Amino acid sequence: GAGVSQSPSNKVTEKGKDVELRCDPISGHTALYWYRQRLGQGLEFLIYFQGNSAPDKSGLPSDRFSAERTGESVSTLTIQRTQQEDSAVYLCASSRGQGNGEKLFFGSGTQLSVL
């Protein structure tokens, strides 16, 4: 597709359930980022993938959060045993390369609501 695609666009779940969020980056983009945005807040870095390098997981808030990426394509962000404080918009972005000013292209996000 022409842009970064995320699914689902909205997800409502019950506390304690696991959720899986998907991101399809722009074809050919080697870098992929996940951010979390709470209501009225800025973007909180979660995890970064660059090609076949080990991902930078330094932003993951707890071991309930994990992410995978298949080569340079689809990524999934998994949140286990969801808590109400996990409610937020989860944004995925991709870019052509690593750092050095490469602009990020964002998807529209997944709005996660934990009841």
Add this chain to the structure above:
Amino acid sequence: SQKIEQNSEALNIQEGKTATLTCNYTNYSPAYLQWYRQDPGRGPVFLLLIRENEKEKRKERLKVTFDTTLKQSLFHITASQPADSATYLCALGSARQLTFGSGTQLTVLP
């Protein structure tokens, strides 16, 4: 710890005026700085990049400055229009990470 601060209050200006948004940072030495625009329900969209060795960049009605001594970037929108109303985010970049500020919500009044 690293800290990025943008205009703490929402900014309202009259159509046709110049909007000036600030981005201040501490405990950080970014290699570059980017500005993004975010509309409700959408992901941020890239606007401008400025590197640490550059003082100023322009793109159409947009201008950004970067002062590494003051640790500050200013983002200007000249001849503002109601369509410029959005949240504007600054982001500081280094080798592998791009760290975002919390944004400034700009409203241009007709």
